[in-house]
Amino acid sequence: MKPKHQRLLLAVIAVAALVGAGLIAASALREEASYFYTPTTLASANVEPGKAIRLGGMVQKGSIVRGSDGVSITFTVQDQERSQKVAYRGITPDLFVEGSGVVADGRLRPDRVFVADSLLAKHDENYVPRELADIDMSAAAHTKDTLVP
Amino acid sequence: MPHAPFIIASFAVTGVCMTWLVVSSYLSMRRAEASAAELKDRP
Amino acid sequence: MHRFANPARFLRIARPLTPALFLLGLILTLAACIWGLFFTPTERLMGDTVKIIFVHVPAAWLGMGGWTGIAIASIVQLVWRHPLAGVSARAIAVPGATFAAICLITGSIWGRPTWGTWWVWDGRLTSMLVLFFLYLGYIALSNASSDKGDTSRVAAVFGIIGAINIPIINRSVIWWESQHQKASITLGGSSIDSAYLVPLFVAVVGFSLLFGALVLMRMRAALAEMRIEARMRRMAEG
Structure with missing residues (x-):
């Protein structure tokens, strides 16, 4: 694997992990982060x-x-x-x-x-x-x- | 509640921020490019 | 990808493009502001304060767009080692932070007459404030290295990580009940009457062109400083 592809793969994995972590955190906050009750x-x-x-x-x-x-x-x-x-x-x-x-x-x-x-x-x-x-x-x-x- | 002060304040804030951005970016560009050109001409 | 990698070629395009973007952006922005201020109707509930939309919304979008640009440029910098990517990411930071600040300040001013408060800690307002602080962190990080031309990798990683906040800002009014209203303009359409939508569109284009001109100016300044530093180093050695 060329170094450039290695870096690309690393970047893709990092971004995917980041998005996953963000989504999990956001859905965990779902109730708590609501500003009011309906x-x-x-x-x-x-x-x-x-x-x-x-x-x-x-x-x-x-x-x-x-x-x-x-x-x-x-x-x-x-x-x-x-x-x-x-x-x-x-x-x-x-x-x-x-x-x-x-x-x-x-x-x-x-x-x-x-x-x-x-x-x-x-x-x-x-x-x-x-x-x-x-x-x-x-x-x-x-x-x-x-x-x- | 009178609305005019709020509208004027919003546009004034935007105007001041944009003017500062443009002037500071332009001056730093002019200064840097001028001194780069001057250095280049020096032997 | 590397067609514009050569700074000389980039400058050949950037030099005429800077005043063109700036003048067109200035004309459109001023036209949109005058249109918005004096020739738009009163809104059914908000009254005249609806006019604040013409600076608030472009600032919000460009504040978020700026960080998206930083993140993309950072990925290009880390993966392809494109020499201009880091320079452009750093050039976006200060204008982006300023637009985020304009969004927060005008939003606060708008909130007082419409909602009845300057500030609430709901999902949208809080995540936008976080974006502003991320910008400050990014600016501090990228200025930390003494070398002007150096495009630090730490700043690039920070730029990519911080991008997670952008979809959070976008989704905050949908995921969480919030004081801020839901999006008026989505891919599916708009719930803004054309009397406001058309000048708003002009304002967005105008501010975007100004943003582009600002980024080009700051990139040119950074490239000139890199040339000066390289020259100084050679003079010191020779």
Whole structure:
């Protein structure tokens, strides 16, 4: 074998080992490296009430109920399969609207309502001009797999 | 929240970084090529 | 493979190519920025902050593309001993690191009005920050040798190992639930309206051409320094 081929073989083996190690590590991290629970993963995760966790998903259409005090709201976060009721007191982010994504820091109450301490808006991968939003979002021909199709 | 400051800041950061990159790369190229040419002409 | 190995032949091509790439890149980049800033519509949720996409996305792609280039050049350097491969890998490092930094900074600025936070430790943001630190490590490693023209093998190995982070950045939003949205542009298509997609494409081409011009400039600087060093050595010996 010529030295050049030897080096090539070595490089191929090294790259293959590297990719393999990376993939194994990534799949091992699958649960741990997720930034938040979705309603589905939360339901199967057996998280005890009171433990600080993060919940993410889509704000269900028509679920936002604002309290009479003006700062407390409740809404439902959903993914493809399940939904989770959330209570929050405070100012909501500008992009917090029904049908859009949200990530909430907080904990489960014993009655399984998620009490959020803070809300972050989560934008989806669709970029649509405001004047087209009505037509485009309902048609959503190019919308890819968001949390809620 | 007003959006203009965020947009201006993003483009300003990009502009400053790109200008620095271009100027520093160009100057180091000019300097190195000039002194290489000068050395070559020396006996 | 070794057709461009001769630095003299490389320079014959690089000399006229540098200003050509630079001017074309500059025109396209400025045009895309003006187009993006003043002639794109407001986004349905984000409002005007959508305009940040025209610097954020090209910077992200070129930051990742830069390391991919370093990895490929490093393999060519180690396997084929191509004399220009190491030079080009080192020339990519500083522009690549700068693009990664631009991506992180503009992303942070974008995050405040849209998400409501400057930074979160999700998979995408963290792996992109790791890429920036990898660049810093690579720059430190390749500068460690005193010989300017020396293309250290340690740096090349580091460049190849670090490349594992690139698919992780790309897949991070799919493998892990993240604050950052999923990819808008994939091989399968795009979920960005053409009102934004067309200027974004122009910006990507423009920034890429500028990147190419920068790499050529830095390669030419490195080659000139190698000539100076060789000359000095001969003068010292003779």
